[in-house]
Amino acid sequence: xxxxxxxxxxxxxxxxxxxxxxxxxxxxxxxxxxxxxxxxxxxxxxxxxxxxxxxxxxxxxxxxxxxxxxxxxxxxxxxxxxxxxxxxxxxxxxxxxxxxxxxxxxxxxxxxxxxxxxxxxxxxxxxxxxxxxxxxxxxxxxxxxxxxxxxxxxxxxxxxxxxxxxxxxxxxxxxxxxxxxxxxxxxxxxxxxxxxxxxxxxxxxxxxxxxxxxxxxxxxxxxxxxxxxxxxxxxxxxxxxxxxxxxxxxxxxxxxxxxxxxxxxxxxxxxxxxxxxxxxxxxxxxxxxxxxxxxxxxxxxxxxxxxxxxxxxxxxxxxxxxxxxxxxxxxxxxxxxxxxxxxxxxxxxxxxxxxxxxxxxxxxxxxxxxxxxxxxxxxxxxxxxxxxxxxxxxxxxxxxxxxxxxxxxxxxxxxxxxxxxxxxxxxxxxxxxxxxxxxxxxxxxxxxxxxxxxxxxxxxxxxx
Amino acid sequence: xxxxxxxxxxxxxxxxxxxxxxxxxxxxxxxxxxxxxxxxxxxxxxxxxxxxxxxxxxxxxxxxxxxxxxxxxxxxxxxxxxxxxxxxxxxxxxxxxxxxxxxxxxxxxxxxxxxxxxxxxxxxxxxxxxxxxxxxxxxxxxxxxxxxxxxxxxxxxxxxxxxxxxxxxxxxxxxxxxxxxxxxxxxxxxxxxxxxxxxxxxxxxxxxxx
Numbered sequence: 001x002x003x004x005x006x007x008x009x010x011x012x013x014x015x016x017x018x019x020x021x022x023x024x025x026x027x028x029x030x031x032x033x034x035x036x037x038x039x040x041x042x043x044x045x046x047x048x049x050x051x052x053x054x055x056x057x058x059x060x061x062x063x064x065x066x067x068x069x070x071x072x073x074x075x076x077x078x079x080x081x082x083x084x085x086x087x088x089x090x091x092x093x094x095x096x097x098x099x100x101x102x103x104x105x106x107x108x109x110x111x112x113x114x115x116x117x118x119x120x121x122x123x124x125x126x127x128x129x130x131x132x133x134x135x136x137x138x139x140x141x142x143x144x145x146x147x148x149x150x151x152x153x154x155x156x157x158x159x160x161x162x163x164x165x166x167x168x169x170x171x172x173x174x175x176x177x178x179x180x181x182x183x184x185x186x187x188x189x190x191x192x193x194x195x196x197x198x199x200x201x202x203x204x205x206x207x208x209x210x211x212x213x214x215x216x217x218x219x220x221x222x223x224x225x226x227x228x229x230x231x232x233x234x235x236x237x238x239x240x241x242x243x244x245x246x247x248x249x250x251x252x253x254x255x256x257x258x259x260x261x262x263x264x265x266x267x268x269x270x271x272x273x274x275x276x277x278x279x280x281x282x283x284x285x286x287x288x289x290x291x292x293x294x295x296x297x298x299x300x301x302x303x304x305x306x307x308x309x310x311x312x313x314x315x316x317x318x319x320x321x322x323x324x325x326x327x328x329x330x331x332x333x334x335x336x337x338x339x340x341x342x343x344x345x346x347x348x349x350x351x352x353x354x355x356x357x358x359x360x361x362x363x364x365x366x367x368x369x370x371x372x373x374x375x376x377x378x379x380x381x382x383x384x385x386x387x388x389x390x391x392x393x394x395x396x397x398x399x400x401x402x403x404x405x406x407x408x409x410x411x412x413x414x415x416x417x418x419x420x421x422x423x424x425x426x427x428x429x430x431x432x433x434x435x436x437x438x439x440x441x442x443x444x445x446x447x448x449x450x451x452x453x454x455x456x457x458x459x460x461x462x463x464x
Numbered sequence: 465x466x467x468x469x470x471x472x473x474x475x476x477x478x479x480x481x482x483x484x485x486x487x488x489x490x491x492x493x494x495x496x497x498x499x500x501x502x503x504x505x506x507x508x509x510x511x512x513x514x515x516x517x518x519x520x521x522x523x524x525x526x527x528x529x530x531x532x533x534x535x536x537x538x539x540x541x542x543x544x545x546x547x548x549x550x551x552x553x554x555x556x557x558x559x560x561x562x563x564x565x566x567x568x569x570x571x572x573x574x575x576x577x578x579x580x581x582x583x584x585x586x587x588x589x590x591x592x593x594x595x596x597x598x599x600x601x602x603x604x605x606x607x608x609x610x611x612x613x614x615x616x617x618x619x620x621x622x623x624x625x626x627x628x629x630x631x632x633x634x635x636x637x638x639x640x641x642x643x644x645x646x647x648x649x650x651x652x653x654x655x656x657x658x659x660x661x662x663x664x665x666x667x668x669x670x671x672x673x674x
Contacts, residue, residue: 007602007630009602009630009633009634009637010601010602010603010630012578012583012637013583013587013598013602013603013633014602014603016578016579016580016582016583017498017502017580017583017584017587017603018498018603023494023498023580023581024493024494024497024498024501025494026490026493026494027511030493030511030514030515031486031489031490033511033512033515034489034515034518034519035482037515037516037519038482038485038519038522041519041523
């Protein structure tokens with residue numbers, strides 16, 4: 001520091017430049033830009049608070065919708081309803097028991113409620129001799145056997161078939177179920193080879209193809225071996241009631257888990273759309289003026305056809321109104337204007353429900369309706385007076401005063417064209433009809449326009 | 465401005481009173497501008513930096529420690545805002561002999577007084593990196609280590625930038641000193657010439673009269 005102080009050059013500048021600062025006269029334009037900075041800052045702060053407020057509202061609505069959706073979903077997995085449910089979901093899950101719902105041939109048995117029974121007994125079409133009536137106990141047991149047989153590969157199936165063919169009266173009949181084997185008595189003397197071959201030739205029902213999603217090795221041979229197995233067991237297991245019941249319970253538990261898993265798989269699909277719109281705003285079908293909207297929309301596909309959507313849009317709505325449409329107590333009552341010009345900045349928070357009418361290829365068309373909440377951010381009004389009065393136009397600005405919760409009815413048509421697996425283009429003609437008076441003048445402000453945008457399907461991103 | 469008046473203004477600014485904000489702005493305008501102008505390349509940039517500085521003053525007013533002088537707090541904010549403004553291009557570095565920096569301006573500087581406008585225009589002609597280091601070292605009184613940590617540069621870079629700044633400033637000062645001398649010399653020549661002409665003219669007139 002000392003050395004530096006000794007430096008003449010430094011001293012020269014220090015003395016000359018660090019004066020009292022009276023070299024500069026105040027300039028008004030500098031303050032003007034300072035004011036702009038201050039306005040921007042406070043605007044940002046207020047905007048942030050406002051956005052947080054609205055965002056929390058939207059989040060609450062979404063949570064409510066999601067909660068309702070999952071609540072109703074949980075109802076369907078009620079254990080009390082499991083038996084009926086299991087049968088319905090069998091073809092989808094592709095588990096061992098989930099064979100197609102073939103027509104029952106064994107009319108004599110009223111206890112055959114399980115679909116697997118139908119398969120086991122009736123699959124060998126054209127072999128009625130082999131079909132035996134079975135009771136519930138054997139049905140349950142058959143389920144278990146089929147589950148095990150599902151793991152049998154083609155070679156094993158062939159092996160089983162051959163052994164049956166060679167030894168019609170053999171006792172074991174197969175090596176797949178050793179526990180049952182000692183008791184098994186193959187009484188299916190009527191050409192088991194034929195059964196197996198016919199089964200193999202049998203076309204797998206379409207429902208089975210769905211099952212192939214999980215069990216890709218499922219084929220006719222398996223049905224054959226399963227069929228043989230079942231028939232072997234029919235005779236053998238008729239008396240083993242308790243064991244069968246336990247197995248049935250286990251099966252029920254397994255199936256419950258499967259159903260739950262499928263419920264998780266069917267979780268709702270989310271998508272986000274960015275939309276920009278131009279619309280015509282008119283009061284009481286008067287002269288319309290063009291406004292603009294920019295918005296973000298979050299959609300939740302609750303069923304294949306039904307979509308709930310919400311979001312937020314910033315809308316600029318200019319319009320002109322007559323004094324009759326504009327609520328009289330909102331302006332200076334002593335002076336009735338000849339015309340009112342308005343420009344409103346609105347935050348539009350819609351909650352819509354749409355139904356998909358048509359969906360083919362990459363095109364989808366739907367119709368929607370719902371309610372919008374208008375948060376009037378800034379309303380500017382200019383009241384013009386008749387020329388003969390000589391009065392100057394009166395300007396009025398209203399900020400953040402009026403809020404219309406679910407005060408506007410939305411009707412829209414939605415056309416989507418898929419661009420790729422994630423994105424699609426959106427064209428959405430819409431109409432907004434107020435159910436209540438909008439803004440300071442409580443006017444009947446209708447908006448009709450077309451929104452264009454991009455929709456991003458984020459559904460798969462949420463999958464576990 | 466009295467202390468009580470200042471406290472009143474600060475209280476008003478804390479309430480976001482635009483009137484009080486303007487008065488405070490006006491009161492410290494010259495002081496803030498004189499700091500920002502030293503660091504800025506021109507008046508336009510200086511105004512921009514100063515307003516950003518005032519924005520910090522207004523938005524952080526609640527953090528001001530009332531036991532310390534307000535003007536020093538404002539000054540520090542203006543300095544920091546200025547430094548931040550040019551931080552991105554402060555890493556100019558030289559490989560010259562750094563020790564030579566201390567010698568510049570010791571001996572070969574003419575003894576003369578320069579006014580504020582001359583000095584500020586000289587400082588503004590320096591590149592940003594040199595100007596910032598020169599300001600911090602020569603005027604604010606920071607050490608190279610402090611400058612290095614403030615600007616996130618090495619002490620070597622700080623010294624090098626100071627060296628270059630001094631070199632450039634010295635040349636500007638010397639040149640500015642020579643200019644008036646040259647002017648007075650030519651004035652003398654003019655006087656001599658005019659004198660010579662008038663003497664010769666009078667001689668000529670006398671000869672004609674004879």
